[in-house]
Amino acid sequence: MAMHWVASSWSAPEEWDFVEYEVPRPGVGEVTIEVHAAGVNPADAKHVAGPRPGVELPVAIGYEVSGVISAIGPDTTIGSGPAEIGDEVIAFRVSGGYATALTIPAEKAFAKPTPLSHPEAANLLLAGTTAAEMLAVTGAAPGETVLLHGASGAVGVSVLQQAALRGIRVIGTAGTSRFDVVRHFGGTPVAYGPGLADRVRAASEGAAVAAALDAVGTAEAVDVSLELVADRARIVTIAAMGRAEADGILAIAGSMPASARFRDDIRGELVRLAQNGELVVPLARTFPLDEAPAALALLTEGHPGGKLALIPAR
Template sequence: MAQHWVATRYGDLDGLELQEVTPPAPGPGEVTIEVRAAGMNPADYKRVLQGQDPSALPAPVGFEVAGVLTAVGEGTEIGSGTARVGDEVLAFRISGGYASAVTVPARDVFAKPAELGFAEAANLLLVGTTAAEMLDVVRAQGGETILLHGASGAVGVSVLQQARRHGVRVIGTASPESFDVVRRFDGIPVAYGPGLVDRVRAAAPGGVAAGLDAVGTDEAIDASLALVPDRARIVTIAAAGRAQSDGIRMIGGAMPESAAFRDRVRADLVALAAGGDLVVPMARTFPLADARAALDLLRSGHPGGKLALLP
């Protein structure tokens, strides 16, 4: 028997239950993974707290994992090619990652780079694909300066690394305590708060070409609107209302266009991680049984890096 977390009701984390389950044997196009680490993202608790469809209950939680293949469906290859029982892999976008074992579509599974531990690998792709799409939709190009709100967060750190590879200069908002994180990945930190627009102008006398919002505050959107001449080059992942009212771009994994883009870039991001060009700063790991406590820390907004559940 395996274990997995499911939401039995919406609205609070007390609705999460750790249940016993037997993952189905994989058919053609499927594999079974013994989970060594489950990645954690804000989308996980939002699914529990903000879910609206009672017919989806009990709802599985978690979109990415890393582990070891224990079964491979007949005639099946994973997203990165041939695979065998015993291979170390990572998987994204899947359903029900908060588990000790999962059977998932093989197309969503990739060989784990040896350079990444299981916890890092389980946290690579949701933030990585989000960051890649943000840079893509604003058409960031080498030699440009862009503004990134939330630069020390998980998505922000991935944006910094991917932008650096393309010669894009990034001014990143953060708290002063997090400036070293921004600098580690060659970003130029500026403090959020009153006077933000003036501080960005001082850091970018040649102007800002694009604005990327990973925090969703009115301050972040207002600053981008004040600094970026073309609203088509402002994107948010967290301010849907402002996107609609102000005519800027909103992206999200549930949107078909976003999902298609993120699926396409997964293999490229795995390759970057294998080459050491994309790292995943970790803050802490928790036993699988402590998922509620881990989600409480994640909801605080200040975990200091990525979190993972270890079955």
């Protein structure tokens, strides 16, 4: 029997259950993946912390994985094309990735980029598609300067890489201990805190700040974005939904239909970039699958220094 993590009540990770379950055999248009690594994201806990419209308990946890196809339905191809048992794949926007195995719609699976390890690959697409959408909805263009709040986090690091590939200059906020990360991925770091707007102006060296991307959701991030960017349609947040509604800025989330469509459409491009070595995933640490609550506790504490992954026992 396979094992997976489920939330049987609206609760924190320490109250979830790690239980046996029977993996369905794949039908037409489906594949079964033997999970080698599951990505760990804040949304994994956030989305079962309280009731959500249209979601019923129990909820299987986890949105992205990397592994090997162990079974494939008849007349089935995956998102990246033909596939066979034994192929290494990644999958994103799945339900129940914190598992030893799972059966999913085949279109959600893509050939794993060979430069990435399974723990790295399992963390490519949630952060990567979010970053891509932030750049897209703000219309960030080559030659422009943009402000990125939370530049050293998972989404921020992907924004930095994708922006650099397009010739977009990024001024990124971070703690001083993380400035080297921002610089490594092509950004200009500035410290958050009082005086942030003036530090951004100095770092821009006279260039207008064309857009602002908020990956942290603090009042400071939104306030400074509003101060520096004239067009509110070029300010986006993934974490300050209340401010978005109140101040007329953009908000995106994977649960929004437009965001879901964009993120599905961009998956193949991000996989291609990773295959070419143009998009990497900094990994901080792995945990055994049965220690998922400990991994999420570390993530909640703030800055683990990179992505986290859960590894099923073999």
